[in-house]
Amino acid sequence: ASSEYDVIRSRYHLKETIGSGGFAKVKLATHLASGEKVAVKIMDKRALGDDLPRVKTEITAMKELVHQHICTLYEVVETKHKIFMVIEYCPGGELFDYIVAKDRLKESEARKFFRQILSAVAYIHHKGYAHRDLKPENLLLDDDQNLKLIDFGLAARPKGGMEQHLDTCCGSPAYAAPELVSGKQYRGAEADIWSMGVLLYALLCGFLPFDDDHVATLYKKILKGEYEEPRWLSDGSCDLLKQMLQINPKKRISMEELLIHPWVKKGHSGTVHWNSKCEKNNLNTECIAEMAEYYGKTKDDMMTIVTQWHYDEITAVYFLLLNNFVRGCRLKLPPRSSLGE
Numbered sequence: 435a436s437s438e439y440d441v442i443r444s445r446y447h448l449k450e451t452i453g454s455g456g457f458a459k460v461k462l463a464t465h466l467a468s469g470e471k472v473a474v475k476i477m478d479k480r481a482l483g484d485d486l487p488r489v490k491t492e493i494t495a496m497k498e499l500v501h502q503h504i505c506t507l508y509e510v511v512e513t514k515h516k517i518f519m520v521i522e523y524c525p526g527g528e529l530f531d532y533i534v535a536k537d538r539l540k541e542s543e544a545r546k547f548f549r550q551i552l553s554a555v556a557y558i559h560h561k562g563y564a565h566r567d568l569k570p571e572n573l574l575l576d577d578d579q580n581l582k583l584i585d586f587g588l589a590a591r592p593k594g595g596m597e598q599h600l601d602t603c604c605g606s607p608a609y610a611a612p613e614l615v616s617g618k619q620y621r622g623a624e625a626d627i628w629s630m631g632v633l634l635y636a637l638l639c640g641f642l643p644f645d646d647d648h649v650a651t652l653y654k655k656i657l658k659g660e661y662e663e664p665r666w667l668s669d670g671s672c673d674l675l676k677q678m679l680q681i682n683p684k685k686r687i688s689m690e691e692l693l694i695h696p697w698v699k700k701g702h703s704g705t706v707h708w709n710s711k712c713e714k715n716n717l718n719t720e721c722i723a724e725m726a727e728y729y730g731k732t733k734d735d736m737m738t739i740v741t742q743w744h745y746d747e748i749t750a751v752y753f754l755l756l757n758n759f760v761r762g763c764r765l766k767l768p769p770r771s772s773l774g775e
């Protein structure tokens with residue numbers, strides 16, 4: 435299988451495996467051209483079986499969803515048996531582990547994270563996607579303690595738009611909305627709002643609002659919608675949770691109302707900015723200039739090449755430069771001769 439790794443090894447120095455989930459393993463790696471750290475998610479198509487469509491869904495979604503609080507897909511390398519996804523490096527690990535380590539978060543820290551989650555989810559809803567598996571395990575921390583949403587394997591982009599109902603029951607039970615667990619038709623955006631309510635509860639309390647070892651009992655608790663309000667929760671937090679954890683999706687708070695909710699705005703200058711700072715349709719000219727010099731092209735030619743978005747080496751270099759630009763640090767590419775073409 436070593437030949438399967440030839441292309442990825444020609445561009446990245448693969449290091450230790452840091453996580454292996456169901457059908458994928460995640461290795462740390464360094465991008466040879468820039469020295470930047472990345473994560474490489476490696477999947478074997480034979481082992482994937484009928485999970486292969488889920489990977490295709492994730493890749494399609496991640497190509498379209500480019501946002502400061504969504505884990506950036508840099509490059510995809512597909513060989514006979516393997517799929518390699520080169521993804522943004524998130525050394526802070528999962529938000530889940532962060533909450534467990536701190537027991538529970540102070541309201542101000544929970545708000546900081548919740549605003550970032552809202553930003554990412556408002557953006558994907560705007561792009562016509564529902565995530566459908568929102569939970570702390572699917573939110574990673576980068577090296578600036580900012581959240582990055584991952585795992586779009588269950589993301590749905592209903593053909594008829596976000597008003598259309600979805601059928602497949604999926605996601606993690608404890609975060610699933612009542613209409614979803616009762617097998618009814620549901621709207622992706624409304625189900626995502628419920629999951630964010632469960633997420634906010636977990637941030638503020640350090641445990642889940644609905645939990646049980648037996649799934650059937652868990653479902654009953656979700657359908658009843660009753661949960662404990664620990665004494666440390668402020669009135670503002672309780673009110674917001676009540677509006678998000680409404681059993682009836684029609685009565686549940688909407689994304690628009692969430693973005694301007696007093697609890698969400700408290701202590702922050704403005705409402706939540708959910709527009710992408712790194713949309714593919716307005717290229718960062720400084721990154722293009724840097725790449726034009728590196729590849730010996732004119733800026734116009736470089737612009738044309740990048741906007742083909744082949745998710746090959748060129749796309750990776752552009753996004754790696756952009757990620758540093760957004761974080762305010764310059765990424766100088768070494769003269770090409772040092773790489774030896």
Ligand SMILES: O=C(Nc1ccc2c(c1)CCNCC2)c1ccc(-c2cn[nH]c2)cc1OCc1ccccc1
Pocket residue numbers: 452453460462472473475505521522523524525526527528574584585
């Ligand atoms: O960069 C990622 N993870 C990651 C990188 C470095 C370190 C850690 C974690 C924590 C463990 N100590 C070493 C430091 C990383 C990036 C993207 C994705 C990813 C994006 N879509 N799908 C997967 C997954 C990633 O990881 C999974 C993980 C591994 C160990 C624990 C926690 C999380």
